[in-house]
Amino acid sequence: MLRTLIIITAICFCNINLQSQKLITKSGEIDINIDASLFSFIGHNKKVASIIDLETGEIVISTLIRSFAFKKAILEEQFNDNFVESEQFPSSVFIGRIVDYTSYDLSSDGRYNIIIEGKLNLHGVTKYIKEKASVTVTDNILSAEACFNLSADSYDIKFEKDYLNTIDDNIGITVNLLYKPYASN
Amino acid sequence: MKTAIKILLIITTSIIAMCFSFIYYAFSKPPRNIETEIPSFIMDAYDLHTEFSYFQETSTHKYANNVVQISGTITEIVQSEKNVTITLVDIKKGIDCTLSKKTIENNQDLINDLIPGDPICLKGKCDGVDMIMGVVLTNCFICN
Incomplete structure (x- = not known):
């Protein structure tokens, strides 16, 4: 009886310990910028979720394409219906890790320039990406930001013929994530 | 001539x-004005969550990009500098409702008084279902 109690207590303790090694956010932000000759498609998404495992450096970022908001209705329609076809491909997910994770001590306050690598699924296409990012730790609060470009063509995002010569193939992406301990979220 | x-x-x-x-x-x-838009669906939060849990793809086609009005019990309310998120049904992967900027500005006292367990009615744009957040409603307004 006592032995069983000790085992259950040990499992519970391990579970709590593991949970505390993970951080989560459900209100991260992604900004996108698609340059066109007449105007720019600037979209803002405040519903970005992410989980980071502090034990292994593994990271998952996910968002729904419909959560991108634009200042003008026509830009939102063009983006959803013609560019990223959000009805057919409603979400985008990145699953990866921090490169050389063990060389960083994220338990100490500071700013760390890191590299993340992994697979990004966008518009039904999965591609390997490796990008620079930065992580800031202040009083045990971890925030991460990254700024990079994606090629629309490599994700099979085809701009309408009218726009073909006027829209830049590069999609500017800015990511901001502010994490909290997983257990309290 | x-x-x-x-x-x-x-x-x-x-x-x-x-x-x-x-x-x-x-x-x-x-962009569309969710506040004045008549909801395409008025339902219990639990029913919407159940539908998405069992039929994710068909529910996404049915509800995504539509204005949905749901009633349920608050399981969590998170306030940050920019956002107020109210979770219904399940704390981990329930229905994640982000209030609109206008709702936050006009109802700050009411929002401050909300606690888990309170009943609430929200109207917002359904964006679909996310692997971490669950069912996502954005630009939400508190129903009168």
């Missing part, structure tokens, strides 16, 4: 003006 030219000029000018008006309207039209 002069009259014919005048009529032609008026018609041409009118067509050009109409084209410019249409282009201006199309490019200046603001």
